[in-house]
Structure formats: structure tokens, C-alpha cells
Amino acid sequence: MKISGALKHLIGTALFAAGMALSTAAMADTIKVGVLGSFSGPYAPWGVQFRNALDLYQEQHKSKASGYDVELIYRDVGGNEPARAKQLAQELVVRDGVQYIIGLEFTPTILAVADIATEAEVPTINLNSGTSSVTRASEFLTRTGFTQWQVAAPAGEYAFDQGKKTAVIVSADYAPGKDALDSFRYGFEKKGGKILQEIKVPLGTTDFSTYLLRLQEAKPDVALVFMPVGPMSVGFLKAYVDRGLLKAGIDVYVGAEAQETDLPALGDAAVGIHSVFTYSPYQDNPENKAFVEALTKKYGAKGLPNLATVAAYDGLALVYHMIGATKGQKDGKAAMESIKGLTIQSPRGPITIDAKTRDIIQNVYLRVVEKRGDGMLVNKTLATQQAVKDPWKELNPAK
């Protein structure tokens, strides 16, 4: 371990290089893409959606991007485990020699990987974390999901436009939740509404009764809610309708919480929940129809996509574009340049990568949950805002 003397150092470096060569040289012509996600644990549903979309995309394109073979290497982070995410990212870059990384659900895991992205100049695509600021953590970060500001600020505006004058914000207490609080408030107050109270719910809460009691007592016109998708979002909305708040006339506006994949768990009580979001599998455009059809054909009813699926699908499309633009060479900077200002037709509508901020620009829809003729619960679009940029970055320009 203790290397003393130039000779020893030389030998060491040579050996190290040899080891590196051994582990990377084997498949020089294949371009490797590392996929980091939660394929186990309570957050596994995300990983499943990622994989569904990525495998489909690979199948549709025969794993060839502009003639280059593309290989996906999956690694399981197993939840919000930044140390593990970092270790895996490091191994992907160093041992497996990946040129691109996509995936990751959580702000901390993204931030843990950002350093690696910068250092190794590996373009990294954030598929889910909604914290606005994360794309600033590295020049090699971009996003195909959404930012919390992007949907919550319009949600605040829409709610006011629907005649709601007072609101209570309920949010899970972590970084994206902070963004949600600020952006709901920004949107709602900009129009002239009044925020009565902010209720912060600790992450991991399963019993929401006390928080709902507070909400009920504040007697707002509307509740603006943010919970991380999964146990908390389903649990909260369920408790919300069970407790009769919706019936009592307190409308609820959410973002990703009312995705079609989670509606069955809520049951018919979900009818009437408003959401402002960027994707619904029942959206009416040709790209989406083909996308949903291909997924359900491949995976059956379980293949019903949500935004995570679309984000992964679009994310890999970006990677394919970058591979073409760099002619398969490892050139992170050129690859990132090639997607700046790029617009692609996503199943959710057109999306653009902002040339300045590397963040996503996309349409935002106001929807309400309805029961369709066949008994399915779906989100019906009420209004659309075109090409919404991340408002936080507009309000907080980079220095």
C-alpha cells in the first residue's frame, strides 16, 4: 500500500493501467449506458417502470444508435441510498466503462452521482428527481422528468382561476417538498390567493390523521398537496378521501400523485381530485398511442406507463441522439452540447432541453380524475399551458 520510490510507483501505475485495460478493453465497439435505479425495496415500482421503457426502446431500435451497439447495464440502488448510488456510479464508470448514466429517483442520489458525472465527463440524465436546483450540480446533468416548480406553480395559478381564494399547502418534508411549498405559494399568491397554513409531513409518515385534522380546521377552499409518489402519496390521498374532506368541499390539487398507475389503489373516491401534470397515458396524440400500445403489448396490463416510464423512454432517446452526435466517441462535452436546445416528440407532447439551463421545457396540463364509461379512472384534461420552463430557474438565475 505504501508506495515509496519512483520505481515502485511506476510499476504500480503500469499494473493499475493493465487492470483497467482488462476490465474495459473487452468490448470497445459497444457503447455502454449505466442505469441506476431502485429495482428492490419500497421504491421498486420506479425501477420497474424505468426498465419497461428502456427495454422497449432498445427492442424498438434493435439496440443500435446510429449504427453503434448500445448496451444497458442495470445497477440497483435500492432506495434513497446516496452512498450506494455513488459507489455504483463510480463502478459503472471505472469498471464497466459506461459513457452515459441514466436513472435515479431521489435528489440525494442524484447529487451523490453529480460529482462523478463532472469528473468523468459522463452525461447523466435525471429521470425523476423534481428538485429544480439539481441540474446545477454538474454541467453533465440534464433531466427528462419534470421539476416540482414546473407543475406546482401552474397548479397554484389554476386553483385560483377555479375560484379558490384560500389554500393550505401540505408537503412532505424534504428537498422537493420545499420546492413544492415555495412553488405552490408562488403560483397561488401571484394570482392573489391567500395561503392559510403550510403543513410539513415528515418523510415516511403513514398515519396522516393529525395532519388532516389540522387541514380540516384551517377550513381552506383548496388543499395543495405534494407527497413523494409511492406509499405516502397513495396513503395521503386515501386518508384524505376517507376522512370526507373532498366531500366536505375542500378540493385537492396535486401533481404526480394522481397518476393513472396509482388511481386503482384509491378507488372511486378519487373522482374529483385535481392535478397539474405533464403526462397521462390517455393523452391523445399519436406518439402516446403507439407508446402505450407497445408497452401493453409487451407487458400486459401491468405495462400501463406513468411519467417515470416516459422519462426513461425520452432519456434513452437523448442518449441515442448524443451517441449519434459524437459518432460513438467518448466526448461528454460534445454530447451535452448536442442536446442543448434539442426538441423531441415525446408521448407527453413536445419536449425541449433548455439550451441555457439543461433543464426540460414541456407542456403542463390541468386535469381532474373521472370515471370513464368502462369503469376506468382517468385524468381528463381541462386546460394546457404550452412549453413551460422551470420557473425556479427564471426566478433564481445562475450567477
Added chain:
Amino acid sequence: MPSLSTLLSLFIDGASYGMILFLIASGLTVTLGIMRIINLAHCGFAMIGGYAALALTSWMGLPLLVALPIAILLTMAIGFLLEQTIYRVVYRTHEFGQILMTLGLTYLMVATINLIFGSLMQNIPVPEPLSGVWLAGGLTVSKYRIFLVAVSAGVALLLWTTFEWTTFGTRLRAAIDNPRMARACGIDVGRLLSIAFAAGCGLAALGGVLGAQMLPLEPFYALKYLVLVLMVVTVGGLGSLKGSLLAALALGLIDTFGRYFLPELGAFVIYVTVFAFLLIRPRGLFQNA
């Protein structure tokens, strides 16, 4: 100052939460009292009960109230089987071996549940007559919570009667008080323990099924609520049912009120309380030995 109806509402929420904790903890405190074994797998039995009820209701379409006793019996059978086999080894090994082995067993339970039911959070639907709320004046009370308090109070009463008024109860108390002496008096402590263990698993299962609304079912259930249940047992005093009941109610209420009045602190309130309490009374509310 919050209104009376708020306080009442909080009280019912807290009490029902506490009663669920009591149901799960009651079996643990009895086995702990007799064998001095920290059975970290105990919450796993609550989980097994919950998932059994889930399978019976959503796969086989049975109504919850029919599924409930079947789920309890099933859990008891599984508990009894494990007690007769793996726990025999657990009893013999040293204290940390016991902790580890029951932890290992918990992992096995988590993995099994995940394999069968998947990692998603599951929901046992509440039967129609029990869902919804009662509105009385400014008071909103969930019907299900009232039902919970009533059922668990009934169970607690039943337990108390068994403990105080039957020969089985007398023997059990003797065994908790001094296992060696009880053995010398001709009480078959091993058999007693097996019965108590299985019964404890049944109670945990009851708690797991009824409490699924508050402690939702997921594969990591067995680990997630373990600390809480262990604290109920320790605060109550090892082997004391009465202690566990009081401790569970107190924890449920403190947690609920804490979350209402100091929402930013979240679960911190409850752990500080427990820690401070154990410092003052390291042996808990009621300690037999």
C-alpha cells in the same frame, strides 16, 4: 388553544393507534417475560397476519370479518411451527445470538412476503359499514377508529380475565415471575410458553390486520414498526400486560398529540419521551422480576 372537538378527535386517533400497538406488543411481552428473549421477529407475525387477510380478501374474495379469524389461526399455526423448531435453537444460544437469529428470521419473513406479494404497499379494504366518518357537531370521527378501539378494548379485557382468573393465567404469571420456581412446582413451562407464543402470534396478527389502515402492509413492515413495539414492551415492563397496555396507549397518544402540536418535530417527541422515561424507570412501568 384548540377546541374540545379537536382534542377529542386527537384522543380517539391516538387511542386507536395505541391499541393497535398494544395488540402487537402483548404477545411479545409475555414471551419476553418468560424466556428473556428479545424476539425481533415478533412484528413479522403481525405482518404475516395482515398479508394472510389480504390474500383471503382480495384473492379469494372473502369478507374481512370472515378472513380475520382464518388469518389469525394461520399466523398462530406458523408461529407454533417456528416455535417448535427454530426457536428451540434460539432459546439455547447466547443473548446476542438470539437477537441475531430473530433478526435473520425477520429477514426471511420480509423476503418471503416480497416474493409472494411484491414490494408495493398493499391495502386491505375496510368493509362498507365501517368506512367513512361520523360527523357530530364540529367533531369528525372515523367509524373504523371507533371500531378499532372497541375491538381492542374487548381483547384487552379478555386477556386480563384470562390472566387473572384462569388456571392457565395463574400458571403463566408464575412462569413470568420466576420460571425456575414454576418449573419446580411442576408447571410445564415449555408447553406454557409454546401456547403463549402461539397466542401472542395470533394477537399480533389481529393487530396487523386491523391496524393495516395505520401501519400499512409492505414487506418491510416487520422491521419498520419493530422499534416502536419494542419500546412499548420495555416501557410497560417485561412480562406485564397491564404495563404494555398503558405504555401503548401513552405512546399512541403522545405521538398523536406531538404530531399535531409540534408537527416539525415529527416522531422525535416520542423517542425523547421513551428515553427520558427509561432513564427514570429503567425497568418500565411494571416489572415482575
Added chain:
Amino acid sequence: MRELRDPSALPEMRSALRTHRLGWFEVVMLAVFAAVYYLLPGYLPLATQVAIMIIFAISLDLALGYGGIETLGHAVFYGIGGYAAGFYALYVWQEPISGLLVAALVAGLFGVLSGIVVLRAKGLTLVMLTLACATMVHEFANSMRAITGGDDGLSGYRIDPVLGLFRFDLFGRTAYVYSVCVLIVVFLLARIVANSNFGLVARGIRSNSQRMQLLGVPVLNRLVLLYAVSGALAGIAGALSAQVTKLVGLNTLAFTLSGNVLIVLILGGIGRLYGAVIGSIVFVALSDRAAAIDPFNWLFILGGLIVLVVWLAPDGIVGRFSALTWQFRKQERKP
């Protein structure tokens, strides 16, 4: 006074005092660590995690294996050390080695404070108190979002190059060598403590604390000291993780970590220092590979492994091994 005997008589006494001796094990381990660096460059991040886990397990071995302090909340020191190192780098100085020392100091101090209150208890109550203490700190860190970052973790700090020369590089080479060097220092430190008068007294307390008290040793006092030393070393492990990952999460304070380190130590064998090394290698390497192959069913393997080890080798892997050699030696001695 009688003259001291010639030193040749002493080796016998040395084996009778059962102190920890450096031998082939250390040589093999050094060789393995060196070999990993040269031959498995792609596994350096994983190997770094192993080194950190070893340090953590060694610290637990001092408390549990030597002093018999039964704790189910050892992660509290790991986490506190991690946060201390994080805050230090964020607000004071980015120099890593001083960061480790600060973390050790803070964690050790917490060991003194919590030890004074917790260590008066014994048995189950002690187990529960340590658990409650750790959970309390976990929830505290969770609720102090503004300072700790709560669930998002503490991040945004830089760490200077080690000794001003070695930058933390992408390949994790610096992180690995740095961690292994710290591990060697911690191992030697732990060994010194274990072999000292104090180490003997700690073993005495574990064996019969009442008699220790009657020999005139203030037992609580000594246990607190041991707890603090153990806590300080655990703090170093946490700090190392914080510096290498450049992020401290709430999971560094979680029950799972306390449970895992216990598994590691009992898997390896307690009260020997070696156990911590073997246990960590087996546990981390196995969990990483198994989790890579089959993430969820990995719990089957882990759970089954734990049950089997406790069943068949209650003294751990090293214990099993040395129990055999011990028997062998005894047979040899007896005519």
C-alpha cells in the same frame, strides 16, 4: 527485592494473558489490501466500503466484545461522526485528517455523555436504551432539516486533497488508500487499547462486573471510558464515509446500520478484532454481489446465513476456527 526473571520466561505469560499479537493474519490482510489496489481497480469503491465497515465493526468489538456493552444503537456514533465531519468540512476546514479527528472527538464526547446515562442499565434495558438513544438522535437529525438536510442528507461540502497531495479521484484510488491507511491506524489503536491494562479490565468487567467493582475498580466510570473510545472510533468510520461519499444521509444513523454492524461482528466473531475484519469482508462483499444479482431475494440469503451461523457457529467464523485450534492445543498439552 527479587531480581526480574530472564525474559525467556515471559512468552508463556504472554499467551496466558491472551493479548492480541500481530502475526500472519495482519500480513495476509495487508497483502490482500495491496492486491485489491493493483488487481481489482474496478472494485476500489466497494473495497473502500469494506474498509470503513471494518473500522466500524472494530469499534463495536471494543464495546461489545471487550466490555460486554450490549448495544443495538451503535450507528449513533457512526452518524454523529459523519455529520461532524460534514459540518466541519462545510463551515471550518476542508482538510480531511483534522476532519477525522474532530469527528472522533465529537463522537467520543457523545459517548461520554450518553454513556453516563445509558450504561447504568444492564441486559435488556441497556439494549433498549441504546436503541432508543440512537432512534432519538435519528429523529432529531430528521426534524432538524434546516441544519442537517433531513432526508436529503448533508451535502455540498468539498474535501481537500489528503496531506495536500492526493486529490480524491474518480477511480476512488485516493479514497481507498486513505481509508485503508485510516483502517490500519484504527486497528493498531484498537489493538493498543485491547492489550492495555484497560483492555484487560474491560474484559474483566464483561466477565464479572460485580467482582471488578469489589476489586476497587469504578466499573461505570471505566465502561463510560470504553464507550467513549469505541464511539470515537465509530465516529472515525462515519467521518471517513462522509468524506469519501461527500454526503451524509440519515441512513448513517438508522437502526438497519446498527443491526448490520452487529451482524458483521457476530458473523466474524466478537472479542478478537479479527472477527470485525473477516465479518465485514464477508458481509459487504456478499451483500454487494448478491444484491447485484438478485436484489430482493438477497434477503433470503442474508437471513438464512445469519440463522445458520448462529446455529452452527455461535462464536462466529473466527470463533469457530479458534475454538478448534484451542481444543487442539489443549489436547496437545494434556498427556
Added chain:
Amino acid sequence: MSFALEIRNLKKAFGGLEVTRDVSLTLAGGARHALIGPNGAGKSTLVNLITGVLKPNAGEILLGGREIGNLSQAERVKRGLARTFQVNSLFSTMTVAENVALAMVAHDATDARLVGDISKDAKLSARIEEHLARLNLAEAADRLVSSLSYGQQRIVEVALALALQPNVLLLDEPAAGLAAKDVEILLGLLKGLPTTVSVLIIEHDMDLVFRFAETITVLVDGQVLLTGSPDAVRKDQRVRDVYLGRRHG
């Protein structure tokens, strides 16, 4: 001059029951003193009072001329009062050498020393070796106490107490449960104790007592019946009455 151990008018009652009534006793330096008496005479209580397990209601206990009646057990040990226990109270999972080393470290007050390899402490090793050799335990140095025979464990008890380098050594029924052969070994060891130690032995084995002690105190009903040489005690009619079952006056 001050005695090694002096007890003046010691009284102890449990509720209304007087177990120790006005006991006085002196041990000169290097004394070989035995305390005997029938069951229920209050011997154990007296031991507990001297060692500090119990606190007396009245009276004084002086060790080397200094009052120790208010000190804790551990503090009395520090002042040079060591004892053995009726029931073995050893570090059974440790080796004989370690047991002795623990006592020595405790006596030297070096138990908080964090550095310095104990096995490389040549002085300590030599002391242990010498100590064990004197008690015929050298062979057993590296054996675990739990693996020793009962007789050997009793001797380790004595070794542990002696390692504290006491001025006064209290032997609480050292021969209890020993086979005749082991009693002989024990007696040999006790006779070889250095004269710097004053010994107070409480024992039922009269043969051992009369062969070892130079002075004997007979305790009956919590009171000293008589103190004298073994011969004087042997010849005393009152003592015979007590031991033959006829209740004393």
C-alpha cells in the same frame, strides 16, 4: 501501637433481631486469627460488617488504626482489606493469569491506562509468575478458570485476594466443599503466606482452624465467647458445650 484490624463494640440489628451484639476483636500485624462458632452465631454478618457489605448500627472498625466503618467495599479494598468469597466469585471466562493480573492492576490503580501492552510489561509478568508459583498455580496460568477443578478455583480465590497485597486478608470459609486432599494443599499454602499479611479466617473445618490459627475467637449468639490460643479454646468447657449442642447460659 495500632492493630492491623481492630473492631470495637460492633453492633448490628435487623429490625428487632440483634445479630451482632457488642463484638470486639483485634488482629495484630501478621496475625493468624480464626473466627469460629456454631451456625447462626453471626459469623457471616461480622464478615459483611468488616468488608462493608453491611453498615453497623454502632461501633467502630479500624484498619491500621484508621476508621473504615463508613467506606464502601471497594474503598476498603483500596485501604488494604482483601477477602475471599464463600461462593467462587472469579472471572471464570478468563485465564488464571488474567485473574491475578486484574487484581494487580486494580491494586496498582493502573486500570485506566490505555496504552502499554500488558503482556510486554515484564515487571507485571514477573509478578504474576512469582505470585502463581507461590500458590502452586504456575502450571495453570493459561487455563480458563471455568476449566479448573473446584479445589483449584478456591485457591485462585485466595490468589486473587492476595494479589491485592492486603494488610488484612479475610478468608471466608476457604475450605468449604473441598476434598481432604485439597484441604491439605490449601493449608500448606496458607501456612506459607508472608508475615506482612494478617489473616482472619472464618471456617467450619476445625482441623484446619486448629492447625493454622494462632489465636481463635469463638462467637456465639452474636457475642464473643472467648478469645485465646488454640489450646485454651480446645480446653474450654463452654466451647465444648456450645459445640455439643448444650445451649450456653
